[in-house]
Amino acid sequence: MHIDRRERNFIIASIVLMFVFAVFILVSSFVMKIQVPQAPVPLGRVNPNTVATPGVSPWGDPVEERLRQVGPNQYEVYILGQAWSYQPAQITIPKGATVTFYVTSKDVIHGFDLQGTNINMMIIPGQISTLTATFDTPGEYKFICNEYCGIGHQTMFGTLVVEP
Ligand code: CUA
Secondary structure: OOOOHHHHHHHHHHHHHHHHHHHHHHHHHHHOOOOOOOOOOOOOEOOOOOOOOOOOOHHHOOHHHOEEEEEOOEEEEEEEEEOOEEEOOEEEEEOOEEEEEEEEEOOOOEEEEEOOOOOEEEEOEOEOEEEEEEEOOOEEEEEEOOOOOOOOHHHOEEEEEEEO
């Protein structure tokens, strides 16, 4: 069977690329340990149907109590994503604060992309996504939903304010 030289080269290049990508995936998951986000025990998983119920989980607590100081300039915040908002949608912390974000969804898959940081998580119903960041530069940081979640997707955002 005759295959044009350039076509053959492209076939070979595609096959080589497939192996290169496979190596990248294996290295990122097994060597760099990049996995589906897992919260520390005992948080792990939640029931999305009851997660917003008062008394059941931290995401059921009043919105103004979701930001908690856990040490000197150390905070944790429990953010609930739902179509099409975050609760709380506004978080204020002092400069230099270290914040651990615990985020989950009670309906569909959302995103949590905190601009100006490397925080970019998928928010999956039933699962807790968590990352920690330190904020040394005062200002306003928007967090936005970057997973299409319905007709109000573009209105789903919040603000983290770092005070001087
Ligand atoms: Cu939530 Cu897009």
